Ligand SMILES: Cc1ncc(C[n+]2csc(CCOP(=O)(O)OP(=O)(O)O)c2C)c(N)n1
């Protein structure tokens with residue numbers, strides 16, 4: 001099935017980068033925003049035959065202030081928590097009209113995008129419904145680890161120890177005191193054909209994952225790390241660097257889950273430390289060495305668990321044929 | 330060929346949606362709307378209706394999916410009740426703002442709490458200002474006809490607004506009535522295929538649902554308010570054409586035995602039939618009473634209403650919803666506000682009855698009329714009367 005869906009897949013390389021821009025320049029994102037960088041890459045890979053649906057959040061606000069629009073493709077925004085349901089309707093609307101001959105039969109891709117809040121918190125139900133029903137669309141979570149649009153409030157995707165405006169660090173608080181929700185695992189639990197994590201610092205990997213996601217029939221979920229200089233309080237020229245460090249520290253591993261099979265895309269053999277990753281981001285500045293050690297042990301354990309998933313879902317290579325030690329008699 | 334049937338009214342509504350040849354239905358079950366969507370699911374499953382049926386996980390998602398579907402140009406339908414309508418609330422305002430002609434049946438039911446599955450109008454009265462065209466059906470025939478009419482009006486290029494057809498839960502949805510259903514070919518003469526002015530199309534990219542900054546928000550609101558007000562003439566014209574084709578004529582405001590009446594009862598929905606019986610009895614007893622009812626609730630039919638109450642001394646408005654702590658029932662409040670600037674106007678008295686499925690009987694209407702007449706002479710003791718309430 002998936003091989004069949006991917007028969008037209010042509011790997012994007014540095015030389016074949018799509019020149020198409022679904023999202024134009026001139027939008028109103030903060031300087032150095034990592035989220036809009038990811039969104040741009042997503043839309044490049046989706047291509048012109050796409051309808052995009054966005055949830056309320058930074059990316060919606062900064063691209064659509066009437067009478068201006070940064071969208072070169074048809075785009076719809078309705079509300080905060082319902083982007084997956086809106087996309088379900090778009091898919092059904094096109095499908096019915098093409099079947100009934102009201103629209104010409106043509107492949108139109110549908111991409112729904114939302115922040116971590118719009119995905120892991122308020123939009124989780126609508127997302128779960130759409131994944132379970134099996135609509136043919138790509139869902140992209142742009143994870144900047146807090147509600148940035150409303151002023152850096154915590155979400156269930158905010159990492160342990162980060163200081164936000166509703167999980168502030170203080171005399172009696174470490175900041176966020178819960179562990180980041182594992183959204184990709186929740187997506188995998190719906191047994192959809194394609195789940196992946198991506199990161200705009202690895203732009204070819206990201207775009208190729210979006211390409212696969214759009215070509216594969218059925219729902220696909222892509223969870224994208226999206227740095228936010230404003231909310232994370234890192235320098236505005238550090239988005240790509242911080243993003244790369246997230247992978248190199250094993251905090252945000254890059255992997256795919258294809259029909260339930262885990263594929264690790266970047267095996268980080270010599271990781272940098274969590275402390276190194278935290279250093280440029282002032283949201284972690286208050287953490288003490290023992291806090292950081294505690295987080296490091298969790299990152300180590302999560303990495304080991306991911307390795308197990310890879311091992312557990314990939315059949316062991318066939319045993320080499322038994323070779324007799326005995327010399328031919 | 331039109332066919333006379335004895336059918337549960339809910340199924341009649343589904344049959345209307347079928348002959349309207351909808352493309353997408355997104356719905357979530359809630360009593361007393363269930364029979365409508367179950368029957369639609371069945372029609373799709375049997376191949377009698379070629380449509381996508383999205384069995385969404387909530388009413389919030391039902392309305393959200395309807396927005397997505399309608400934005401692609403698909404003819405789109407849903408139905409709900411009570412808590413389901415309340416859960417849609419956030420999205421309801423967005424549909425007319427995007428000028429999407431979604432059609433919805435609301436099987437009117439009381440809002441919690443306490444939880445109650447029976448009929449009143451508290452669900453829809455909480456949605457007065459959503460910007461949808463709203464009609465109220467009185468019987469099975471109207472439920473069918475208004476459903477077909479809803480698509481015709483919604484998709485008219487000078488309207489492009491969503492429409493709600495209200496019908497009373499259980500007392501209308503669940504009764505078997507004799508009525509006439511039209512077939513697809515007949516309806517096609519009345520309802521042309523939907524041709525969207527704009528839709529999500531990669532060949533012609535448009536941005537829908539943009540941010541409305543303070544410099545444009547008021548103008549955006551004004552535009553669809555204007556469209557809603559203007560839609561009245563289309564609503565009326567579409568009823569006229571319906572009558573010319575199928576022989577049944579409808580009007581925004583209906584009257585019954587209002588000639589020479591000094592006191593009028595005002596109702597909405599299926600209780601109107603009981604109210605007519607009450608009027609007959611009171612007329613026989615020599616009382617100068619009549620009945621007026623709203624079929625069109627939004628846009629508010631000012632002229633037709635003023636005409637209907639001209640020369641009347643007393644107007645007794647029966648509401649099926651409360652406005653706790655407010656001046657009176659919601660319909661009475663609107664009627665009073667509408668009449669306030671009229672040079673001559675009846676005295677308006679507010680009565681709330683039939684909450685959460687409480688039966689409203691002929692004697693209740695007689696009681697309402699006699700109280701209203703008394704209050705007209707001596708003044709009302711309270712902002713409104715709750716009819717049939719037991720003192721505890
Ligand atoms: C129902 C509802 N609740 C709250 C809000 C306010 N709100 C708008 S965007 C947003 C946060 C968005 O966070 P996220 O989804 O992570 O996107 P980001 O802005 O971080 O990209 C909130 C709380 C809203 N618009 N609607």
Ligand code: SF4
Pocket residue numbers: 028029030031032033034035036058062144148149227228229230231
């Ligand atoms: S707040 Fe953060 S995510 Fe939002 S536009 Fe600014 S940098 Fe980007």
Ligand SMILES: [Mg+2]
Pocket residue numbers: 115116117142143144145146147148
């Ligand atoms: Mg966020």
